Amino acid sequence: MSRSFHHLESDHQIKATIRGLQDEQERVQKKTFTNWINSYLSRLDPPEEITELFEEIKDGLMLLKLLHQLSGENLVGESVKRLTSSRIHSLNNIEKALNFLRSKEIKLVNINGTDIADGKPTIVLGLIWIIILFYQIEEHTQVFIAQHALSASMSSLDTEGANSASSSRGTSPPPEKRRAVNAQGAKSKLSAKKALLKWTQKTLKSNKNITDFGKSWRDGIAFNTLVHSVRPDLVDLAQLRHNSNIVNLDSAFLLAEKHLKIPKLLDPQDVDVEKPDERSIMTYVAEFLKNYPNMGEPKVPGQSSHNLEDMMAEENYIYNSLLGWLEESEAYITDLLIKSIFKDREEEFERYQQFREERKNKREMLQIIITKYEAKVSVTFTEERVTTITNKWEKVTQETKHWLRKIDTNLPGQLGHIGAWLNDAEELLNQPITTDGSHDDTADLIQRTLDEHKKFFADVDVVVHDFQQIRRAGVCGGEKISENILSELDTRLLEVAKSAKLRMVKLEYEELKYRLLAFLVLAEGKLKTWTVKYGRLESVEILYNNYMEFVYDKKFFELYEDTYAKVQVAAENYMRQDMQEDERQTVRKFTTDVKIQFRNLSVEIHSMQAMLEEVLDYWRRYTNSVEQMIQWLDSAEPMISQPEDVQSEFFHDLNHWHDIHIAMNDAGNFLIDTSEDSVALDLKQQLLLLNGRW
Numbered sequence: 001m002s003r004s005f006h007h008l009e010s011d012h013q014i015k016a017t018i019r020g021l022q023d024e025q026e027r028v029q030k031k032t033f034t035n036w037i038n039s040y041l042s043r044l045d046p047p048e049e050i051t052e053l054f055e056e057i058k059d060g061l062m063l064l065k066l067l068h069q070l071s072g073e074n075l076v077g078e079s080v081k082r083l084t085s086s087r088i089h090s091l092n093n094i095e096k097a098l099n100f101l102r103s104k105e106i107k108l109v110n111i112n113g114t115d116i117a118d119g120k121p122t123i124v125l126g127l128i129w130i131i132i133l134f135y136q137i138e139e140h141t142q143v144f145i146a147q148h149a150l151s152a153s154m155s156s157l158d159t160e161g162a163n164s165a166s167s168s169r170g171t172s173p174p175p176e177k178r179r180a181v182n183a184q185g186a187k188s189k190l191s192a193k194k195a196l197l198k199w200t201q202k203t204l205k206s207n208k209n210i211t212d213f214g215k216s217w218r219d220g221i222a223f224n225t226l227v228h229s230v231r232p233d234l235v236d237l238a239q240l241r242h243n244s245n246i247v248n249l250d251s252a253f254l255l256a257e258k259h260l261k262i263p264k265l266l267d268p269q270d271v272d273v274e275k276p277d278e279r280s281i282m283t284y285v286a287e288f289l290k291n292y293p294n295m296g297e298p299k300v301p302g303q304s305s306h307n308l309e310d311m312m313a314e315e316n317y318i319y320n321s322l323l324g325w326l327e328e329s330e331a332y333i334t335d336l337l338i339k340s341i342f343k344d345r346e347e348e349f350e351r352y353q354q355f356r357e358e359r360k361n362k363r364e365m366l367q368i369i370i371t372k373y374e375a376k377v378s379v380t381f382t383e384e385r386v387t388t389i390t391n392k393w394e395k396v397t398q399e400t401k402h403w404l405r406k407i408d409t410n411l412p413g414q415l416g417h418i419g420a421w422l423n424d425a426e427e428l429l430n431q432p433i434t435t436d437g438s439h440d441d442t443a444d445l446i447q448r449t450l451d452e453h454k455k456f457f458a459d460v461d462v463v464v465h466d467f468q469q470i471r472r473a474g475v476c477g478g479e480k481i482s483e484n485i486l487s488e489l490d491t492r493l494l495e496v497a498k499s500a501k502l503r504m505v506k507l508e509y510e511e512l513k514y515r516l517l518a519f520l521v522l523a524e525g526k527l528k529t530w531t532v533k534y535g536r537l538e539s540v541e542i543l544y545n546n547y548m549e550f551v552y553d554k555k556f557f558e559l560y561e562d563t564y565a566k567v568q569v570a571a572e573n574y575m576r577q578d579m580q581e582d583e584r585q586t587v588r589k590f591t592t593d594v595k596i597q598f599r600n601l602s603v604e605i606h607s608m609q610a611m612l613e614e615v616l617d618y619w620r621r622y623t624n625s626v627e628q629m630i631q632w633l634d635s636a637e638p639m640i641s642q643p644e645d646v647q648s649e650f651f652h653d654l655n656h657w658h659d660i661h662i663a664m665n666d667a668g669n670f671l672i673d674t675s676e677d678s679v680a681l682d683l684k685q686q687l688l689l690l691n692g693r694w
Helices: 002-041 061-071 086-103 113-117 121-168 183-189 192-207 221-230 245-260 278-291 308-338 345-374 383-409 413-429 439-473 483-530 537-553 556-575 581-639 644-674 677-693
Strands: none
Touching: 002 061, 002 121, 002 278, 061 086, 061 121, 086 113, 086 121, 086 581, 113 121, 113 581, 121 192, 121 278, 192 221, 192 278, 221 245, 221 278, 245 278, 308 345, 308 383, 345 383, 345 483, 383 413, 413 439, 413 483, 439 483, 483 537, 483 556, 483 581, 537 556, 537 581, 556 581, 581 644, 581 677, 644 677
């Protein structure tokens, strides 16, 4: 029993220790995140500041103002008064902020408006961290990631063509094999945390061994080294080893704030601990990345050569080589579409295959140009030049498709018909799923697209069967067909059949998805009409009847649940197809997010019934008490001039009328708070008059 007791006591101590660490982490994050938010709210006119994060986030206004400062987009929240419906207005503001974040494809897992409105610490801190991660860290690490990828690509170009580049400034032919650079691909390989750590390591170089955003920063040397990377004159690195942690930390934070305009988000005492808070340190370090992204870099980032002239030559070499190839290709294909320049179809098809491979290699050059331009790490790739090269590329792409259609449709007999069908199928499959206006309109458009898709591919099995017969024979229309051509057609037909099934399943999912979104928009629109400042009794009764009809008569919740169930089935079917994992995650995220969004929305819609009934009840109480008071006052006022015994008899139940007077004022004040301005003014004037008479 003794051992058991000590075991329980040990467990209790461990839990207490963990709880203490969690409380400390929450305290530090709250302080850091508050400082970070204030660094943006201070830019408002007039400047604003918060002191109690968990309280001041509850109405959603601070959240909207913060997102406005971060995004530059106009987000206006509703003013919140201290009245019965204030929570609904607060939830509207919060939901508007959360929907804005979702529109940026930001994942909001286990975060809902009610928890934010309740000021739950873990949820609030989680939301602010997501915002910091997106706007403070990811946004500024993207350029670094792109530069990192481009640097590797340009190094590859340097290695493969160094001799020719140095001798003739881009007049020699380009190497045929290059590694394609894709900023999005690079981004997916490096998380924001890893990218920030990589940037930090690159910036600090050999001055400090940084392996994390925790203990590596405790002694303050890393923070001082960041300051030194921007302003070497401010920090004596040799002296840091002789200082205490607190002295180093305090010095770094003060120097960064005074000379580098880096806000003091951290306190030395919060960093000089056994386990510094990782998120707080990442938030602070990201301020350096945001303000000084190219610390320790050559003047032109993203380039393996340190010479500006060499970089310009390399970029011009890539651009001019690609432009020349595109112009030659356009003229070549235009000519062959008109003339017959090949001795037979086999020769033409082989030339087409060679050209397709050339185009594939040239695409890598185009990707380098676009990626460097979008990442703003180019010297010569201007908007005009990028527009010119992309337009040329698109034109050659279309001409290449025309060339392939010519080859396919000119095949003999039935094979020519199959070739024409195959080109039409590939063109149809390449058409994007378009959106048009409202969610309902988009769903209708997708439904029409789905009907066209099913109609076109209804005979896909027949086409494949006919082709397989021709392939086995090796002959069509009395002409022997080369295995090279037949093999290519076979591969394309199999890909079309596979892609057609995937597209059909996707269209079915997308149509239902937009039907579901239309339900949400309809519900949100209705909710807005019910949460406005109210009019007189008659207009509130109309709103209430509208609410009851929408929710109960039209069975809104039942219809939504039915549609959501269909979306889930379609989503599961879609996710079972062969697709990219990120697409599968997007579908899974949508079904999860929309479930949470509707759960929050349904709570608000259900609460509106009680709110409308309460307003109606107050209107009826007010109307009834006013009628009684007017009738009584009309009788009471003449009594003032009557003899005392007559007055005593009339006013014997004055306490009863006192209660009615109080009830009238209570109901009137509630209605003043909840009614639109013109109605509220009339109520104030009526109460003022009646209270004066009373």
